[in-house]
Amino acid sequence: MWKRYRILLIVILLSVLILGSIAFVCVNHFIGFARAVGDSAFAYDVREIWVEHDGIRLYGKALIPQGEAPFPTVIYAHGAESDYKADMATLKSLAMSGAACYTFDFYGWTDRSTGPEGTSWFKDSKQRDYEAQVLKQTEDLNAVIDSIRALEFTDSERLYLLGSSMGGATVATAAVSHSEDIRGIILQYPAINLNPMAMVEGSERNVNGYTGPVLILQGTEDKIVPLSMSEQLEEYYNTLYENHANMIVYEGQPHVFTGKIKVEAAREIFQFLKETDGMR
Numbered sequence: 001m002w003k004r005y006r007i008l009l010i011v012i013l014l015s016v017l018i019l020g021s022i023a024f025v026c027v028n029h030f031i032g033f034a035r036a037v038g039d040s041a042f043a044y045d046v047r048e049i050w051v052e053h054d055g056i057r058l059y060g061k062a063l064i065p066q067g068e069a070p071f072p073t074v075i076y077a078h079g080a081e082s083d084y085k086a087d088m089a090t091l092k093s094l095a096m097s098g099a100a101c102y103t104f105d106f107y108g109w110t111d112r113s114t115g116p117e118g119t120s121w122f123k124d125s126k127q128r129d130y131e132a133q134v135l136k137q138t139e140d141l142n143a144v145i146d147s148i149r150a151l152e153f154t155d156s157e158r159l160y161l162l163g164s165s166m167g168g169a170t171v172a173t174a175a176v177s178h179s180e181d182i183r184g185i186i187l188q189y190p191a192i193n194l195n196p197m198a199m200v201e202g203s204e205r206n207v208n209g210y211t212g213p214v215l216i217l218q219g220t221e222d223k224i225v226p227l228s229m230s231e232q233l234e235e236y237y238n239t240l241y242e243n244h245a246n247m248i249v250y251e252g253q254p255h256v257f258t259g260k261i262k263v264e265a266a267r268e269i270f271q272f273l274k275e276t277d278g279m280r
Helices: 002-030 088-095 130-149 166-177 227-237 259-275
Strands: 044-053 056-065 071-077 100-104 154-164 184-188 214-219 245-250
Touching: 044 130, 056 088, 056 130, 071 088, 071 130, 071 166, 071 259, 088 100, 088 259, 100 130, 130 154, 130 166, 154 166, 154 259, 166 184, 184 259, 214 227, 214 259, 227 245, 245 259
Parallel strands: 071 100, 071 154, 154 184, 184 214, 214 245
Antiparallel strands: 044 056, 056 100
């Protein structure tokens, strides 16, 4: 009888070990384990911060390194069908490396951010005008920039914008009026087609209105924002001056980076911050 129990126990333990290993691999692949990507590692605190403008109340969270403030700060803009949690592996990795991060829900996508039209009005709408929504989101992002730059943990001279997909288009569009106060922008697989005037000379939404450095991160297997679109954007940015924009391409990556690549993206973003004097 005891021998049968021992065999059963061994089978159970092996099953737990195998299932745990599978879970670890899946989490690492799809979500990613945040880790410091800089020269030093920091613990960080999480603070809930609301931003209000024009009757709209935006929900967000700041990841603030423990140490001597102020810190270089990255403001994150999420993509469509998403929210503030979309790139937490990337943002946590940056916070663990000494850069503060603020991530929020654009109005219209979730039940957390509120305003005159209710909560997730855009997500619930059957007729979505994504181009018009990008313009509305630039207003949200401009309000966030004004609020976050004034907080005690933010070094207002080392402020960056990071956007994914539709959030990337929003960042590129909003940045046009922020050449003097945004140190650099990072665009992950940016859906720049949602700003039809992005590459039109003379337009007030021409992305080359932003003269600071630009980093583009793109996957080769993206079916929503093809590599060719980001290549065209990089080329257009560089008509303003050489190396205005640089692009890093991830072989085999889809529209939303897998977990491991989210951390690799954080490493590239951190290097971008260092090269633009964000990390002193």
